[in-house]
Amino acid sequence: VRSGSKVGSRYAFMRASTNQAYCPTLRGRVETALDPDIGSVQEIVIDGLTSSAVANAMKAGLAALIEAGPRGGCLRVGAGNYGGQLGQHHYHLKDLLP
Incomplete structure (x- = not known):
């Protein structure tokens, strides 16, 4: 089962960690941002x-x-900004729709 990531961690040597709100296997243990019918979260990283x-x-x-x-299998699409910590550009999904 996949989940999204977030910038930062409780460990100084890790730049990123699991975003628990988007981790289906933690449902019921932490507050979730997922609907009940979501079974996995695929994070796609694009570099260019x-x-x-x-x-x-x-x-x-x-x-x-x-x-x-x-x-x-695509129920929802979202994007993270991470407070600008991962780059200078910001893309709005609504502007990229076909």
Whole structure:
């Protein structure tokens, strides 16, 4: 079962850790941000040489997820900002929709 990650950890040597609110296996132990029908969270990391390359990759990914839809297992799409700690660019999903 997958989960999302977050910047920071209780351990200084780790830059990122599990985002417990998006971890289905912790449901019932910690506060969750997931609906009851969500069984896993897939986190896709996109790196690119230019902002437009990243935006185009995100557009392609969103188009594929929309095409798959609930029947293909895609129930919800979201994005994290992480307070700008992971880069200078900020992408709004609504601006990248096909």
